[in-house]
Amino acid sequence: MKKWLRPALDLALLAALVAAPLYLSAYHLSLLGRFLAMAILSLGLCLVWGWSGVLSLGQGVFWGLGAYVLVMHLKLVGLQPGDMPDFMLWSGLDHTPGWWTLFRHPAVALAGVLIVPTVAAAGLAWLVFNRRVGGIYFALITQALALAFATLLISEQAYTGGFNGLTDFTTVLGHYIVDPSFQRALYWITVGALAAAFLFCRWMGKTNFGKVLLAIRDGESRIRFLGYNPAGYKTIAFAIGGAFAGISGALYVLHVGVISPAMVGVMPSIEMVVAVAVGGRSSFTGVILGTLLVNFGKDWISSAMPEMWQLSIGLLFILVVTLLPKGLAGIPELGRQITERIRRRTARRGVEPEVLAITQKN
């Protein structure tokens, strides 16, 4: 691939996204908006899994933390002075707990969206990686975390809204959520956040930090012999992944207007990984495209044939992992390999040099 081609493609993608309100219906725009919010999480997963080799099956937890923190704020600002959220009344609480009211101030809430998931991710990662436990164990622990988080949310109904989750919020910083102009602004904010996250990833890939991450993925013991401490690097990478997940969750919940335990558990966390695997786990552009593709596919399949979704995502998982481990982003490389093989084979048979030149060009 030519050197200028990749940034050009990225720019074209960005332009297409920014201009989307011009050519998409309100319904599809709203879908695109929430999937772009998911793409921010995918970028984080790309950094964590594709670059550092750490598979997280519990990314929904950090996503959920971001979403819940923001929704707690939105529920609080929607109240009359002296009131408390409706589900708390129903569950028999007599006052709003302090760790809820903390997020009444918008600045605290925004800081919380960033800080809570980041700190949770960093803490977990440090506890596990510092003892040199990694790889499969970490994946299994994060999955158990997703399960525990979802059951905890369901059981603590008085504080979390239980199985139904939290919904019914109308205003954000004084704007009505259903207002079309707010929806459009929200869409562009999402695109902006995604672009910023993308640039951050690109920049990080070029730094020494990014290179050490790749080296850890490809040979952790060697990097340790060279004097680096992989635990610190992996923890920072995982914390960034957690922060991205939190931002993604907060934006997503603004698009859909509801957050519930069913959106953060084991299954949704796995679907986040599928999207990244389909796009190509270590390609930033790839995971964005993969997320859009898988989510639009899910929307289409589950409205046309609901029972087929689980079958198709299962098949997709098996096929991508076995046949296309680099995902969509690996297709150009695969194509190059195939043409190379054909070229060699024809060369062996003694094909005319002109023909060779032509196949090489293609």
Added chain:
Amino acid sequence: MGHLAVLTGQLFNGISVGSILLLTALGLALSFGLMNVINMAHGEMLMVGGYVAYLTCRFVHGPAGFLLALLFSFLGAAVLGGVLEVTVIRWLYGRPLDTLLATWGVSLILQQGARSLFGAIGVDVVAPHWLSGSVAINHGVLAGLTLPYVRIFIILLTIVTFALLLLFIARTRWGLFLRAVHQDREMAQALGVNTKWVDLLVFAAGTGVAGLAGAALALIAPVTPTVGQSYVVYAFLVVIVGGLGSLLGTALAALLVGLFSSTVQMFTGVSLSDVFLLVLVIVFIQFRPRGIIFQRSRVMKEA
């Protein structure tokens, strides 16, 4: 009912939960230790075992029906596991995280398949006559304690299966091969052990035992398409806590997890006990990152 009776009852429940966890985790620990492969579809082997038991009990009546069901669940799950090993897992050796994802895909397909065949609502396996009833203690400090036959049977089944498995590994030719491959795969290969067959055999045996666990579980809870998923996460934690050194570690870990969650549940309820269990595991690996029993080795492993 006295305090001691309640406590003993909870301990008994914990041991029976631990038994099912052990049957589930044995296959996971074996295939993880031997091939560095985590089979996310392992829980579905439980489910398959449960459905096979259900079908057998529907067609075969009489006291032998359930024993036959146990045999068929073992065989059914083992054959399915063998097919899974040959079609998917064999192609992904050396890529443990990818195996994990591919087998997750398999698990989704199996779940959906069960949902289409049997419906989303669970089916029941009625315990045979010789298993209905319970041991009741009416006198002494344990007065009021009842121990259902079904749970006693599950504990016995686990002990027998575990002992047979240990005997198989310690005494048979294939068990010798298994130990050889576990110690040094390349060396075993060089000495003429067909490692592909060992892998296949161990994997199928492990899923077969999980099928057995599914049949046992069907006695105390309805079989649903997602029955495996709820158990397998705990089985993974058992594997982490148990370590890869020996199956004894797995057994201890299963007992520990079973007792821990049933004790904590007495005080906090089911959902919080999940959280505490996870905290326990994370605290545990701070002290023994490689499990209760592990092999000392100078080999540098990228895992």
